[in-house]
Amino acid sequence: MTPARAEIVVDLGAIRHNVRTLRELTGVDSMTVVKADAYGHGMVEVARAAREAGSAWIGVATLDEALALRAAGDTGRLLAWLTVPGEDYAAAIDADIDLTAYSTDELAEIAATGRHARLQLKVDTGLNRGGASSADWPALVAAARAGEQAGHWTVTGIWSHLAASDEPDHRANDAQEAAYREALVVAEDAGLRPEVRHLANSAAGILRPSSRFDLVRFGLASYGLDPAPGHTPDLGLVPAMTARATLALAKPLHAGDSVSYGHTWTADTDTTVGLVPVGYGEGVPRHASNVAQVQVGGKRRAVRGRVCMDQFVVDLGGDLPTPGEDVVLFGPGTHGEPTAQDWAEAAGTISYEIVTRIGGRMTRRYVDA
Numbered sequence: 001m002t003p004a005r006a007e008i009v010v011d012l013g014a015i016r017h018n019v020r021t022l023r024e025l026t027g028v029d030s031m032t033v034v035k036a037d038a039y040g041h042g043m044v045e046v047a048r049a050a051r052e053a054g055s056a057w058i059g060v061a062t063l064d065e066a067l068a069l070r071a072a073g074d075t076g077r078l079l080a081w082l083t084v085p086g087e088d089y090a091a092a093i094d095a096d097i098d099l100t101a102y103s104t105d106e107l108a109e110i111a112a113t114g115r116h117a118r119l120q121l122k123v124d125t126g127l128n129r130g131g132a133s134s135a136d137w138p139a140l141v142a143a144a145r146a147g148e149q150a151g152h153w154t155v156t157g158i159w160s161h162l163a164a165s166d167e168p169d170h171r172a173n174d175a176q177e178a179a180y181r182e183a184l185v186v187a188e189d190a191g192l193r194p195e196v197r198h199l200a201n202s203a204a205g206i207l208r209p210s211s212r213f214d215l216v217r218f219g220l221a222s223y224g225l226d227p228a229p230g231h232t233p234d235l236g237l238v239p240a241m242t243a244r245a246t247l248a249l250a251k252p253l254h255a256g257d258s259v260s261y262g263h264t265w266t267a268d269t270d271t272t273v274g275l276v277p278v279g280y281g282e283g284v285p286r287h288a289s290n291v292a293q294v295q296v297g298g299k300r301r302a303v304r305g306r307v308c309m310d311q312f313v314v315d316l317g318g319d320l321p322t323p324g325e326d327v328v329l330f331g332p333g334t335h336g337e338p339t340a341q342d343w344a345e346a347a348g349t350i351s352y353e354i355v356t357r358i359g360g361r362m363t364r365r366y367v368d369a
């Protein structure tokens with residue numbers, strides 16, 4: 001079989017292993033977060049693997065994502081948390097999705113469906129992004145309790161999100177956890193008895209046991225990537241994604257010749273170069289120009305010159321491999337290939353962005369290693 005020009009290979013066995021490992025670490029239920037097409041890994045397939053590995057909950061941002069999971073046959077507990085006015089809450093309630101409300105306006109929209117919802121409330125404890133501010137929290141809680149007594153919904157959860165969980169010593173972590181505990185007391189005093197309280201994402205779930213409560217929302221770590229480089233202990237998580245391409249061409253280059261747009265790299269000795277048929281159209285970061293590495297036929301090779309829309313060039317150091325050779329951009333790192341974390345460091349970003357953006361014209365293939 002001819003290898004694909006460029007593809008993403010996702011190891012669902014790694015996903016299952018990671019989900020199980022994280023669940024065992026925390027001792028509480030996990031919510032596997034599969035928003036943004038499961039961080040580029042494929043939402044439906046990852047959600048299925050996560051369920052098989054015992055993930056009690058799946059989390060997504062949008063209602064469209066949640067509805068797509070239901071359409072694909074997912075029947076377990078499923079939370080969505082990012083809506084705008086006018087969303088089709090009725091469809092989401094009919095599909096048995098747990099909704100999240102940040103405001104009393106959202107409560108009014110949900111009540112107007114005339115359906116009985118499962119509803120979670122989000123309190124903003126200092127990220128200052130979504131959620132009810134501490135000033136608005138008592139009113140949101142009171143309205144949620146009144147709506148529960150009126151039969152509009154059951155409040156199934158109360159949650160928040162941390163700003164600096166990847167920096168375990170950041171003072172925001174203590175402050176936010178304390179604010180979250182206070183918000184829980186306010187809710188309890190108002191008569192709410194949520195089934196799940198959750199605060200932690202991957203980094204907090206691993207590094208901050210006090211933040212685990214009833215449930216940890218694991219995104220990045222489920223994919224085997226490190227949510228807090230430099231802080232995370234070795235848990236044996238396995239990166240699930242390999243991004244590979246097929247070498248299109250190899251040819252000699254003379255000393256003094258410059259490569260790719262803008263001629264930003266010039267060979268100082270005679271060498272050979274190879275053409276890799278992916279570029280920023282596939283989500284390969286242009287910021288990786290001249291700094292990232294790939295693995296060609298088992299050897300590390302440097303990206304030379306600018307990453308273009310459809311292609312980039314690597315230095316083959318005098319070797320002339322046959323076109324068709326395997327080029328691994330990143331993978332688990334177990335065979336000497338770079339990792340998504342290596343690419344993130346080279347391109348000045350985080351591994352979240354590397355895996356989530358890679359794709360474009362690449363095909364996706366699932367394996368179970």
Ligand SMILES: *Cc1c(COP(=O)(O)O)cnc(C)c1O
Pocket residue numbers: 033035081161200201202203217218219220221227
């Ligand atoms: C994306 C997201 C997560 C998962 O975060 P990771 O750092 O990938 O574990 C958890 N909670 C919320 C609200 C999110 O938006």
